[in-house]
Amino acid sequence: MPARTPLDDERDHLAASRAALRAMRADAEALDISDVTANWVNAKVLASEIELRIKSLADLAGTPLFFGRLDYEESLDEDGESGRRFYIGRRHVHDADGDPMVIDWRAPVSQPFYRASKPDPQGVALRRRFGYEGGDLTAYEDEHLTDPAEAATSSALLQREIERPRVGPMRDIVATIQPEQDEIVRASLGGTVCVQGAPGTGKTAVGLHRVAYLLYTHRDRLARSGTLVIGPNRSFLRYIEQVLPALGEMEVKQATVDELVAHVEVRGVDDATAARVKGDARMAEILRRAVRGGVRMPSEPVMVVRGSRRWRVPAYELEEIIRELAGRDMRYGSAREALPQRIAHAVLVRMEQAGEAPDDRVQNAVARTPAVKAVVKECWPLVDPAKLVLRLLSDAAFLAEQAEGILTPEEQKEILWERPPRGVTSARWSAADAVLIDEARDLVERTGSLGHVVLDEAQDLSPMQYRAVGRRCSTGSATILGDIAQGTTPWATETWTAALTHLGKPDAVVEELTQGFRVPREVIAYASRLLPAIAPGLAEATSIRESAGSLDVLRVTPEELDEAVVTACGAALEREGSIGLIAADARVPALAKALGAAGMAHLSPGEETSREARLTLVPASLAKGLEYDFVVLDDPAAVVSGEPDERTGLRRLYVALTRAVSGLWIVHSAPLPGALATAASTA
Structure with a gap:
């Protein structure tokens, strides 16, 4: 019988940890809450929390339950036992006695797994990383942080995990956090x-x-x-x-x-100039003026009838109340709700001076009288945020009044809507208009804040x-x-x-x-040629990738372009992992047709979680934040020319160039833009 190896022991611990996790889930599923809540509402809330708990205890197939181990330096505790050992994983797992078998990566005790080093071991004698194939533990790698004889080296398992081919949605990096x-x-x-x-x-x-x-x-x-x-x-x-x-x-x-x-429903699109003005922070002051612009001072006193007596609050006192509320840092709606109470309080003061003893109920009743409501309606009218923005964008005189000294006449003209066709009454709101309405809503009523x-x-x-x-x-x-x-x-x-x-x-x-950690060294260096033109103040990125990655640039004639791109995609599909074909938005329909004619199935961005395919056709406008093992980039000049100006176009190109994890193949017919034109790399 072959001798046991450390890998056998680690596999045993993995099996025992998975069994313990299943037991934790079974315990959660077996909870009986029929007699522990006071009412059906509490029971429903508790049942929902237990359901979430059960979901969180799922043992995900193909996902390592733990990915590392920390062994601390030998020391004797009160019981005479030496050493401490912790397995670090995606979630906490304990055995039947409550002793931890896996420590959550977020726990304080897990922090040294990410930060300990030979110069600063933080008490850790050995850090072990585990390698997996699917859900099977296949390898481990040790770092002896307190052994002066062992030189610091880069982790091959860490490098392999970073470079592991990716298909489908983004995955966590919990095992590779630096x-x-x-x-x-x-x-x-x-x-x-x-x-x-x-x-x-x-x-x-x-x-x-x-x-x-x-x-x-x-x-x-x-x-x-x-x-x-x-x-x-x-x-x-x-x-x-x-x-x-x-x-x-x-x-x-x-x-x-x-x-x-x-x-509101967004159905309109602004041109770049109008969107830029609407998105300018100066619009906040214009909206503030517009919201408060409807406040009026009273011209007459208010007369409140209570039983056989009449109580009069003069116009000048009403004006003082309104000016005081207008001068406070309050939402428009809150001030409007406070106004009838302030007027009612002025009436109560007169009642007390006359020898009466009114209470809060009387004040609330006075605040609801028709006379007080009429003053509020006249002096502090209701504001509908959408209607206010509609008036601002469609009434030139109103906009000029609110934007005086803030926007130039030319800027005001840019954001004014054209007169709609006869019979059309609905507003064609744009995305920037919706943001203005949101600002106006917040001026009227405070937006709720998250943690x-x-x-x-x-x-x-x-x-x-x-x-x-x-x-x-x-x-x-x-x-x-x-x-x-x-x-x-x-x-x-x-x-x-x-x-x-x-x-x-x-x-x-x-x-x-x-x-x-993601973009290969050669690819990021190539893309960084654009930095002086698009962001001169930023430092150039470096890469820890030991493999330089592949970068090929192929120039063809315009007539050959579609066929060459499809051929490149076919060659890329012979490799392992996901493939992204990135192109200017205007080129996407032609490329989709060419891929279809070649019998090459492809997805759209976001479909990777729902369909089986490795090739995604990505409009350049949607490429940001996505990543693929291998990227085929169609005609960079078209990506640049598809934007309103060259700088924006070069930034869009920079995004497209940096989506690759293993390799980048550029196929173009027009000359390469900017500093890329001097690149020496050719196919």
């Missing part, structure tokens, strides 16, 4: 963190793992206040939607900025969109993720200082990630 990433993940809930991350540095994964960490550490608090992940589009959100459930977090909501402000918000691809937001997001975390904190070099909207932010000010978090800490 020290600089871990510092951001475990940052305090009380502060907002902004992560400037070059392509492939894992900023999206860091943001998602930060949510999981905060929910673990501040579960009760965030359960009350809520968390939200905001992404640039639904395709992106579908791509990342499996990460948090894989970490045991089932209830984190996801949305786009457009969905946050979806108070924590993660905002990804933040560099593409307008100042008014930042304000919309900031309202959702005004009393909480945020994790802001983005890359200035990947800003591809006409209103993209140029500095995080400005962006964070608009967000209402000017004191946020800005962290920069420049060490890449």
